[in-house]
Amino acid sequence: MANPWKSRKGAKGEGDMENLEVKYGKLQQETTISKKETTKDEDECDNDGEISDNTVDDVVIADASDGTDHHEESHGSEGDQPLGKETKQRKKNTKTGCQYSIHLLNLNREVFREVKHNEGHAAKKIINILIEIYNRNHPEGDPFRLLETKEGNRTFFDIHVCYRQSQTQIQSDIIDLIKNPEEIKKDLIKQHFVLFYSRKDEENKLEMFAVTQDQGYHLVKKMSNFDFPKKFLLRCSKEAIYNPELRHIAGCKHSSTTHYRAPTPGPNCFFRNISAVFLKSLITIKPDCSLYDVSPFKEKYFPGKKEINATVGNGKIQFNCNLTANDFFVILAKLSEIFRGHTNDRISSGLENLYLIDQVDCYKAKELNEELLRQIHKQYIEGENDLDVSFVHYHYRDFYNAPHVDFKFRNVVIQETPTTIINNPMKVLSDLLNCVCEDSMKKYKKFDGFRKSFESIKCRFYPKSYESVYNFLEGTIQKHGDGMYCRLGKIWYFMRMDILSFSRIEFVKLLKRRLLLNSSCGRLPKLWPKINDKYVCEEVYNRKYMGHCNYLVFDQVFLNEGHGNIELFDIMYKGEKNIYLYHVKTGFDQRIRVACSQIQNAAFHLESILRNNKDELENMYDRVADPNGAAQSDFRSQLREDLQNFWPKEKFLECFEDPKKIVFVLAFFDDAKSERELENVVTKSECSQTETQPGDKFQSMIAQFEILHLENDLQRNILNFGFKICQISRS
Numbered sequence: 001m002a003n004p005w006k007s008r009k010g011a012k013g014e015g016d017m018e019n020l021e022v023k024y025g026k027l028q029q030e031t032t033i034s035k036k037e038t039t040k041d042e043d044e045c046d047n048d049g050e051i052s053d054n055t056v057d058d059v060v061i062a063d064a065s066d067g068t069d070h071h072e073e074s075h076g077s078e079g080d081q082p083l084g085k086e087t088k089q090r091k092k093n094t095k096t097g098c099q100y101s102i103h104l105l106n107l108n109r110e111v112f113r114e115v116k117h118n119e120g121h122a123a124k125k126i127i128n129i130l131i132e133i134y135n136r137n138h139p140e141g142d143p144f145r146l147l148e149t150k151e152g153n154r155t156f157f158d159i160h161v162c163y164r165q166s167q168t169q170i171q172s173d174i175i176d177l178i179k180n181p182e183e184i185k186k187d188l189i190k191q192h193f194v195l196f197y198s199r200k201d202e203e204n205k206l207e208m209f210a211v212t213q214d215q216g217y218h219l220v221k222k223m224s225n226f227d228f229p230k231k232f233l234l235r236c237s238k239e240a241i242y243n244p245e246l247r248h249i250a251g252c253k254h255s256s257t258t259h260y261r262a263p264t265p266g267p268n269c270f271f272r273n274i275s276a277v278f279l280k281s282l283i284t285i286k287p288d289c290s291l292y293d294v295s296p297f298k299e300k301y302f303p304g305k306k307e308i309n310a311t312v313g314n315g316k317i318q319f320n321c322n323l324t325a326n327d328f329f330v331i332l333a334k335l336s337e338i339f340r341g342h343t344n345d346r347i348s349s350g351l352e353n354l355y356l357i358d359q360v361d362c363y364k365a366k367e368l369n370e371e372l373l374r375q376i377h378k379q380y381i382e383g384e385n386d387l388d389v390s391f392v393h394y395h396y397r398d399f400y401n402a403p404h405v406d407f408k409f410r411n412v413v414i415q416e417t418p419t420t421i422i423n424n425p426m427k428v429l430s431d432l433l434n435c436v437c438e439d440s441m442k443k444y445k446k447f448d449g450f451r452k453s454f455e456s457i458k459c460r461f462y463p464k465s466y467e468s469v470y471n472f473l474e475g476t477i478q479k480h481g482d483g484m485y486c487r488l489g490k491i492w493y494f495m496r497m498d499i500l501s502f503s504r505i506e507f508v509k510l511l512k513r514r515l516l517l518n519s520s521c522g523r524l525p526k527l528w529p530k531i532n533d534k535y536v537c538e539e540v541y542n543r544k545y546m547g548h549c550n551y552l553v554f555d556q557v558f559l560n561e562g563h564g565n566i567e568l569f570d571i572m573y574k575g576e577k578n579i580y581l582y583h584v585k586t587g588f589d590q591r592i593r594v595a596c597s598q599i600q601n602a603a604f605h606l607e608s609i610l611r612n613n614k615d616e617l618e619n620m621y622d623r624v625a626d627p628n629g630a631a632q633s634d635f636r637s638q639l640r641e642d643l644q645n646f647w648p649k650e651k652f653l654e655c656f657e658d659p660k661k662i663v664f665v666l667a668f669f670d671d672a673k674s675e676r677e678l679e680n681v682v683t684k685s686e687c688s689q690t691e692t693q694p695g696d697k698f699q700s701m702i703a704q705f706e707i708l709h710l711e712n713d714l715q716r717n718i719l720n721f722g723f724k725i726c727q728i729s730r731s
Contacts, residue, residue, distance in 0.1 A: 100195075100323060101316040102332070103210040103220050104228035104339065106361070111223075117206040123198035126208065127160055134219050142166055144194070144219055156333045157197040157209075159325075162219060166190050192216040195325055197332050209332045211325070217316065224315030226359040228339055230278065233312045234354060235338055235345040236291060237283040278359040279491065280313040282320075290343040294334045296327035314359075356499040360485065360492035368485055368492050370451075372475050377450045379426055380433070389475035390590035390702065391425035392418075393461065394489035400597055401565055402461035407432050407469075409457045418461070429469075432457060475590070476701060484701060500701060507704040510711055511682050516665070516726045518679065522573065522580045527731040528669045535671060535730065538584050542570050546638055549646045550574045553639065555584075557624055559605060559616065568602050568620075571667075572655065578722065579655045582665045588676070592668065592703040596710045599664045599723075607719050610659055621652050663722035664714065666707065670727065678727050 107117070107126065111133070115125045127146055135143040144164040168190045175181045194216040197209045210220040233241075285291055285308040292301060292308070301308045301321075309320040323331070337343045347355070360368065376389065393399040399418055407414045407428070414432050421428050433444060433453060444450040458466040470490075477485040483496040516523040526544050529536055538555075545551040552572040559566045569581035581602070585595040609616045623629055625643050629636070643652075656662065670676050707725065714723045 098213065098322055099318060099320065100211045100213060100325075100328070101217055101318045102328075102335065103212065103217070103223075103316050104225040104335075105208040105210055105220060105223050106225040107206055107208060109223055109363075117200070118204050122206050123158065123160060123196065123208060126206075127162065127196055130219055130223065131162065138218075144192075155329050157199045157329055160196040160198070162194040162196070162216070164192050164216075166192065166215070190214065194219050195328070197328060207336065209328075209335075211328055211332075212316075221315060222362045226278070226315050226361060228335075229312045229315060229317050230354070230359070231339050232317055232335065233281065233283060234347045234351050235343075236285050236289045237312075237348055237351075238286045239348065240284065242282040278313055278357075278493070279489075280311065282309065282311055284309050286348065288344075290338065290345055291334055294330050296323060296331060353499055353502070356496045358494045360494055365492045368477060368487065369470065371477055372473065372487065373451055373454060374447060375475075375477075376426070376429070376454075377444075377447050380430055380450065381445060389425060389473060390593055391421045391428070391472050392474060392593070393464070393472050395464065398464065399461055400601070403565075405459060405461045406466075407457060407459050408466060409433070409453070429454075429457070474702075486701070495701075503701070503704060503708065506708060508681060510708060511678055511725070514711065514723055514725045515678055515682055516724050517682075521575055522578065522663065522665065522724060523726050524571070524573075524582065524667055524728055526728075528728050529731050535586075535669070538570070538586055541669070541728070542584055543635070545571050546642055552642065552647055552652075554624075556635075557620070557639075559620060566601050566605050567598060568606060574651075574655060578661045578663045580663050580665050580724070582667045582726070584667045584669075584728070586669050586671050588668055588670050588672075588703050589700040590702050592666075592700070592706045595666050595668065596706040599666060599710060600713055603664055603714060603721050606656075606662070607659075607721075610656060610719060614653075614656070617653060617656060618649065621649055625649075659719040659721065661722075662719075663724055665724045665726050666710070667726040667728055669730065675730055678725070 105126070107115075111129055112126055115122050115129070119125070124146070131144045131146060142164050144162050147161045147163055149159060149161055166189075168188050191213075192215045193213045195211040197211065199207055201207050210217075210224075212220065287307070289308075291297060297308055300306060311318040311320060317335070334343075338345055372389070399405075402418055404415050404417055405421055407416070409432050412432075414428075416428055433450075444453065454469070457469040459469050459472055460466040474487050474489070476487070479485060479494075483494060484500055486493050486495060524545075526541070528541055529544075531540075542553050542555040546553050550573055552574075553570070554568060554572065555570045557567065559568065567583070570584045571582040573580040573582070583595045583598045583602070585591055621643070624636070625640055627640060711723055714721055
């Protein structure tokens with residue numbers, strides 16, 4: 001048989017990814033683990049179930065015998081049919097096929113260290129290792145087992161089949177509707193197949209794909225190569241990427257479709273859609289992709305007739321069409337070529353920077369979780385609160401709008417508001433640990449004791465149930481000289497130094513456009529005060545603007561219940577030309593996320609109100625001005641006086657007549673030990689002939705990502721609200 005690898009060597013376009021790898025260096029994230037570490041641990045690589053009709057098409061499975069493999073090295077020729085004549089007789093069972101998920105296995109894992117790739121049965125040994133790990137970690141269910149396949153001449157790959165079954169039940173509420181429930185089978189058998197396709201490459205190294213049905217992906221998900229779907233997306237996807245649950249590296253999102261238009265300068269082509277690339281995205285294959293040349297797609301799918309759609313992310317690719325197991329012999333060969341850069345498929349314009357971000361595998365994520373916890377432990381012992389860790393659930397919209405969050409530790413429940421937790425997560429967690437033991441500092445001085453107690457903390461918010469506190473932690477770990485690890489939505493990512501430097505430069509450019517300087521109109525004039533040598537909270541600062549004719553304080557004033565806990569602004573200022581809506585926060589670190597999210601939510605809802613129902617603004621005004629309203633406090637009494645004296649309804653509503661005059665302002669007070677001035681960053685950059693970076697004084701990449709994303713989001717707003725940044729000086 002002709003070597004299929006030789007024919008691909010030297011193809012046009014094979015160097016596009018390799019050139020990037022030479023420039024930036026290929027990231028090595030392999031993690032050494034012991035056999036003990038292969039036991040069940042927290043799943044950092046969540047996957048969704050896969051559509052299945054529970055049939056394995058075309059591949060004939062024989063009765064299990066001694067397990068010997070009769071075709072380990074039998075690839076056949078390119079002209080051979082993948083299977084023998086007996087397979088063709090099974091057409092009745094192979095009319096439609098089904099949808100599978102495709103994984104490329106990472107064979108560099110330490111668990112495979114004893115397998116020699118040049119051995120005759122290397123593939124079977126790897127499969128047996130996977131089966132042994134899964135069955136040991138899931139003793140309660142039916143085990144996976146390796147089935148023997150019949151002999152046949154197969155192009156490109158050998159094939160092995162694994163199988164397990166499980167019972168499923170019809171919902172009890174449906175059974176209650178049936179007059180004679182004994183007529184139906186309540187217990188049904190569900191089948192889970194994994195097809196392993198293996199071959200040796202031109203260097204005699206083993207290459208293995210796993211094609212899974214239904215829950216079969218559980219067998220291989222922790223051994224998937226996460227670069228495989230990423231490179232496929234970068235080289236094959238059209239400009240539009242769709243994700244129904246898009247989770248950004250920063251802030252919230254209300255639109256699910258993102259369009260990349262070449263050229264696309266700026267940071268939006270990497271940080272705005274990180275989850276769409278790595279977790280789950282729906283893509284359309286671009287018309288010039290070599291995948292259209294593969295026989296299973298060639299007849300039905302080609303440009304001008306029908307396009308190929310696929311779901312990509314989290315270590316797998318799933319084509320949104322029915323395929324048979326037989327089709328994958330040629331599909332996987334083409335996917336391997338695309339992955340290795342041996343085709344004409346080049347990286348799509350505007351997506352190049354995404355190559356510099358990698359999703360971390362599950363075993364490395366376990367190490368990073370412990371390192372992050374060690375940093376939290378150090379902060380706990382030292383009593384500091386300068387760690388760049390945020391506390392937010394990956395269902396962030398529900399979390400932000402929840403009335404309160406419940407922590408449970410050894411039957412002790414503490415209730416806090418989401419805003420309190422986000423502003424000071426270390427204090428909330430420390431209080432929780434301290435409340436169960438008077439001598440807690442001594443008890444938790446050693447890391448092992450602290451970790452054991454920390455892992456016992458459960459958390460919930462409406463409408464979710466209790467879950468591990470780990471699911472709420474997001475933070476960063478610097479890797480000196482190489483880049484930064486970043487945990488977002490339970491997933492760890494590695495960002496290389498090139499993309500971090502690029503983002504810092506983009507942030508300086510943003511400051512030149514958006515920062516309100518000392519002489520600028522709209523800068524908040526009052527200094528942030530101290531009481532007893534401690535700086536006051538945001539609420540106290542906001543109240544300083546009450547009683548002034550052009551300022552209106554709406555801190556803790558929400559829209560109606562239909563919008564949840566949405567604040568349009570903390571402070572409003574009516575200038576000569578513009579209306580400034582300030583959202584005030586303390587700290588230039590992970591706490592910036594709160595202000596950015598509040599601005600995004602406020603802009604989204606204000607846009608909806610101005611376009612559809614302006615009566616909501618009038619209703620909010622009437623509710624606040626009503627002396628008999630539900631909210632009664634000294635603040636509300638003074639606010640009603642301000643409305644009566646300075647802000648009649650007509651003046652208030654007039655502020656929202658022209659959306660082009662509305663400017664959202666991110667106002668922050670830097671509570672670092674020594675005051676840092678963003679204006680100095682801009683001044684230093686203007687004095688230099690080249691673009692400079694914020695430097696060591698502003699190290700929080702999360703804060704910079706948040707603000708970069710916020711600007712992009714507001715620019716795409718239909719009403720095109722303005723955006724500014726205001727640093728509040730300290731007294």
